[in-house]
Amino acid sequence: MTTGLLGKKLGMTQVFDTQGRVVPVTVIEAGPCTVVQRKKVQSDGYDAVQLGFGAKKSQRVNKPMLGHFQHAGKGAFGALRELRVDTDSSLEVGQEIRVDIFREGDFVDVTGQTKGRGFAGVVKRWGFKGGPGSHGSMHHRAPGSIGGSSWPSRVFKNMKMGGHYGNERVTVLNLRVVAIQPEKNLLLVRGAVPGAKNGLVFVRRAIKKGNGQ
């Protein structure tokens, strides 16, 4: 069973369900993905397929990669990603994976690269409250005390402080598939998904939900 594919986050909107309730959804243009390479346990030590997603002009690709893409014969791709499969998987090089591997009501995990926030302070990065804005407080977005003085004479490890925030790989688990539109390759999942609009996301069957139920 094919368990995942690559896609592009298009943005969020809302839909009404059959009971008239408002459901917030993220729209993902999922697939079609082409199998570019089939890795086998005999030759590679494990079973996987390499998926290509998003057309790329062939003159933008270097020659070694072009040769790699030619095995699939579907042009060049902007994104490649490996997906583990079973040893007896029937997927062949050149085969396409489309969004119809999912059904409405399935649960999926979505992986993406979060928006980079650069060097962020503790208020944004850790949700600290910050101090009063006015009345002479002089303590606005500062972290406050970071530990004792004479003992322990040092700052404990993993103290929540400012630093780089975002631009990391994050997976959101168990998002419900609200709808799919196979003719437009669209996948609607409930809730938010990491990353900016037009960002690359990887959608797979939820690993912590049994058979996707």
Added chain:
Amino acid sequence: MELTKSQLRSDLPAFKAGDTVRVFLRIREGEKERVQYFEGIVIGFHRNGPSSTFKVRKESYGVGVERTFPLHSPLIENIVVKKRGDVRRAKLFFLRKVSGKKARIREKKDWLGKKGISVPVEGTAEIPEEVVAGAEEPAQTEVTETKE
């Protein structure tokens, strides 16, 4: 991106801020489904594609009650425009602060009618009645009470 077009409703009558409307809303109580209405003055629209909403305000036993409806909600059975208001702004939030005579809204003169354009007064929209399976929770609607 606009895949949600099919969810938009075009079967409801046109109405604006200042109009007095009666919103017929489908309510589920256990197994039974009935239609309840909420009548009041439209005090504003929040126009945002499929997420558009509108706010209706009424006075109930001396307490101001406002309710926000999703404009395209399938739970809205029908909307009947009772009166056309003549107002000069899009958001009538000032109504929260005024009461009595100040809270009246002039009715619109039928100037459209003179030009031979018919004003849709009664909404006679029909919605296909789909039997909704399952139960609980009518749409997210927010009832805010404001002191007078």
